[in-house]
Amino acid sequence: MKIIFLFESFILMLYWSTLAQATECQNPLLHRNQQPMSAIFLELTPLTPCTLEFGFYQIETVSQASNTIIIDPPGDLSASRVILDHERWEQTLAFRIGLGLQTDIGLTFRYIDEGPGNWDKILRKYHQKVGLPYAARKYQQNVEYRYWQYNPDTQEKIELKAPQRGIGDMVLSFRNELRKTKIWENQIRWGWRIEFKQPSRSDLPTISSGNSDIGFGLLASTSGNISGFPSAFWLNIGAVRPGKTKHKVYPQKPIFFSGGSGMNADLSDTWNAAVQILGASARYEVPASVRGLNHQQTILLIGLRHFIGSHSFSLGFTEDIDYYSSEDISLLLGWQFSG
Secondary structure (H helix, E strand, C coil), X not given: CHHHHHHHHHHHXXXXXXXXXXXXXXXXXXXXXXXXXHHCCCCCCCCCCCCCCECCEEEEEEEEEEEEEEEECCCCHHHCCEEEEEEEEEEEEEEEEEEECCEEEEEEEEEEEEECCCCHHHHHHHHHHHCCCCHXXXXXXXXXXXXXXXXXXXXXXXEECCCEEEECCEEEEEEEECCCEEECCEEEEEEEEEEEEECCCCCCCCCCCCCCEEEEEEEEEEEEEECCEXXXXXXXXXXXXXXXXXXXXXXXXXXXXXXXXXXXXXXXXXXXXXXXXXXXXXCECCCCCCHXXXXXXXXXXXXXXXXXXXXEEEEEEXXXXXXXXXXXXXXXXXXEEEC
């Protein structure tokens, strides 16, 4: 269902656009799920099929902070299967260089700091005021860190109350651009990628799965014009085969789907707006009642990017459309240089 939704979103963007005018190679904003049960595995982050020419390179860094509280099922903490109360600060450094023959290669490094939620009080009031899911925030204390998983059938559990921090997993990415086609007079770029995740360590349950993952995905992008604004559209569809992790109390799925869809619109010569949907299927085989581990991921990301020469600066935020599946909210601040 998630793949069908992403594909339909891309088709609607094609239908609304006309053949024109904006580059379809503008990079999407870099983001991945910040919920640790999902973040310990590889996720295929947003990417266009446009490869860098030989010798050209890009450097990107993104700082993001997220806050999440999940109590599942809500209410009596002693009966909960999943409790997550944390604030996560993640620093990402990504480097990509063109190899020629319409291929490029990239490396991504991360540093992660998990601790108590300093935004808890503000977000409790925000959720209450605007009518967002609020039950879990009633029961947890402000500025507290807790990570708990429990399987009553096997008596297995994971319990953390001390903050976690350390170097995250390294990701190696290989991308290849294919030939172009036309749909409704719109020129479509196509490509594919394969990515490998190498674990950083095996003793931090919220930072690394402790094993290698591999993912493969298809990439598409096009350009158009919506209401006079030159725009670019992209679609990613892929799958990840995760390595087995010991940081679980329920069985892993042998494969899960990962992808996204979005658009960038040029507001001026130097300002660009982005709207993105990031989707993925559940990573675990769990009873339907354990919503914190069996929900499909649906993340809405909205952001702005400002260009100064070869530099770009970005600011964005996320909201979890499908509650339980990702972080409640993230704030992103990024910089990119192309050379």
